[in-house]
Amino acid sequence: MDLGSPKIEAVLRLCAILLLVLVACLVGLDSQTKSLVYLEKTVTYKDLKALQALVYVNSVAACYNLIQLISRGSFLARYKGSFKSSYRYVDWGCYLLDQTAVYITFAATSAALEHSVLVVTGAEAMQWMKWCNKFTRFCDQIGGALICSYIACAFMGFISSISALNLFRLYSPKHFLLLKTN
Template sequence: MEMGIQKTEALLRLTAISLLVLTACLVGFDSQRKVIFYIDKKASFKDLRALVGLVYITSLAAAYNLVQLSCSSFSARCKRSSLQSCRYLAWLRFILDQAAVYVVFAGNLAATQHALLVVTGEDEFQWLKWCNKYTRFCVQIGGSLLCGFVASLAMIFIASISAFNLFRLYSPTHFMRLKPKS
């Protein structure tokens, strides 16, 4: 069962890494030029601060998952040694996985909200609807946001596995007491 959990976690981390890199690339390389009333206009992700933040967040989350994937062999060796030494590593992985999920999900939500303003426009602030003029730009941003949310879902499952790996170290009958060695 232990090997199955490790393989599932590795597969989920690889999926999350690829989706996060895809999200960062789709947003980061997205731009479109259009001539409007004899003026050359360009829409790019740098025009929307939430999209710039999304590129940074997804890049850092992909790097974090890559580091965790490479450190999984160390944690497998730790599980074979004493439970007391594994406890601190398990708590650290649990907290970092939780933080990564929350940050990636929040970054995607902020970018989605900003993108929604671009789609609908806002008359009171005199913000124009971009998607009427820059259709390819908007479709690519929408696809990248979808990839980001799927990556968040994969990271939720990763955080669940790290929670399972942490809390199985503790005794089910005594609150927050380590299991005795068997």
């Protein structure tokens, strides 16, 4: 089976879309309320700016992958996988956008993980309390969402590799960045 197959790319994009939407929903809809002495405290993703960014980035990445799934599917159906040199600009654009989506999603997930670790451990020097002692369900759900987000990043990394394969098939292996003549 050809690793650059449009079917494999479509399945990977669909899996990435489902995971990205799952993460956005898990983080965006997560909240927990606890009674602390005389007041009630509700924590949501809006309390941590990194989680807010994670919701936005995952939503945009899911939309991008959906647009790519739809447009590449119809585009590939038009030229049936025959790699013509006139489509190299489209392939370059897809490759660069796929790379950008992976890196930005990975960066947002890593920032959310770093922020979440501070919430778990606390920081006495900054007078940050340990939230996860009191809001365990909230923290567990965020942890699961972060794992799903890293898995979605892995899927998008494979998609980016397929984009690179499809792009560099256009070029001659003997001459650096010269298009194939056949």
